[in-house]
Amino acid sequence: MGKVQHGFRQVHLDFHTGPHIPDVAASFDPKEFVRVVKAAHVDSVTVFAKCHHGHLYFNTEHPARHPALPKELDLLRAQVDALHAEGIRAPIYISVLWDEFAANLHPEWLVVNPDGTLQNVMVFVKSGVEGMTFQTPSEPVIIDQKDCRYIPHVFTMMVNQPLKIKNSDATLHNIHAWAEKNTPFNIGQPVQGMETTKSFNKEEVPLPIRCDVHKWMSSYVGVFSHPFHTVTREAGSFELKLPPGKYEIVAWHEKYGTQTATVEVADGEKKEINFTFKETTTAD
Numbered sequence: 001m002g003k004v005q006h007g008f009r010q011v012h013l014d015f016h017t018g019p020h021i022p023d024v025a026a027s028f029d030p031k032e033f034v035r036v037v038k039a040a041h042v043d044s045v046t047v048f049a050k051c052h053h054g055h056l057y058f059n060t061e062h063p064a065r066h067p068a069l070p071k072e073l074d075l076l077r078a079q080v081d082a083l084h085a086e087g088i089r090a091p092i093y094i095s096v097l098w099d100e101f102a103a104n105l106h107p108e109w110l111v112v113n114p115d116g117t118l119q120n121v122m123v124f125v126k127s128g129v130e131g132m133t134f135q136t137p138s139e140p141v142i143i144d145q146k147d148c149r150y151i152p153h154v155f156t157m158m159v160n161q162p163l164k165i166k167n168s169d170a171t172l173h174n175i176h177a178w179a180e181k182n183t184p185f186n187i188g189q190p191v192q193g194m195e196t197t198k199s200f201n202k203e204e205v206p207l208p209i210r211c212d213v214h215k216w217m218s219s220y221v222g223v224f225s226h227p228f229h230t231v232t233r234e235a236g237s238f239e240l241k242l243p244p245g246k247y248e249i250v251a252w253h254e255k256y257g258t259q260t261a262t263v264e265v266a267d268g269e270k271k272e273i274n275f276t277f278k279e280t281t282t283a284d
């Protein structure tokens with residue numbers, strides 16, 4: 001009997017563990033782990049740094065470290081060391097497509113109501129108001145930084161309308177307007193209660209706002225030369241009060257991109273427009 005030959009044997013150690021699973025890896029024994037792997041003539045084992053739940057399996061101060069992973073256990077390091085000691089490869093798996101932890105922490109990124117309607121969609125008149133002039137409101141639009149998020153996540157304002165930026169957190173935020181048509185700005189607000197007022201002097205849609213300290217903080221503002229713009233809130237619906245005329249109406253969502261519709265309204269007439277976004281639509 002000759003020795004059994006085999007090709008390269010790779011095992012994907014699938015390891016997606018939700019937050020309610022107790023004692024994750026509490027009984028992990030590196031010696032037993034590697035003994036089984038060797039007995040199966042495995043050449044390479046994929047080991048998990050980050051799973052679809054967004055949980056981390058190594059030593060880190062990040063709150064996404066799995067809550068039930070024993071404090072003293074660096075599971076990833078223990079697996080890699082045990083495998084390498086036996087000459088077995090240990091490629092590291094990092095889920096980048098799914099992240100339940102981040103989704104729960106930042107629901108504002110995509111808010112779909114139970115009835116399928118979508119929040120945080122910017123809806124505005126794109127054409128039909130050319131040649132008209134409108135007064136700029138003097139009352140400011142407010143953006144707050146609270147619990148390391150921007151409130152609101154999506155909003156609209158007029159050209160030259162004041163934008164009051166507040167910091168309600170007892171931590172440093174760095175509000176960074178990534179303007180392309182307007183002058184970008186980048187302001188640090190290190191103290192709770194700080195307020196800064198800025199404005200934009202050109203139309204720009206959408207204009208992203210981000211925090212340089214907390215990379216997940218994002219907001220989008222639409223800056224318009226007219227007052228016909230709004231954002232879908234809790235009910236996923238919107239209302240625009242338009243003078244009689246024919247208009248091109250645009251709906252924009254950060255993930256699903258842009259939809260356009262044309263509407264013609266007479267004096268006092270009410271019309272309904274529905275925009276439908278599909279999962280496969282990509283943002284501009």
Ligand SMILES: [Cu+2]
Pocket residue numbers: 148172173174211212213214217
């Ligand atoms: Cu921040």
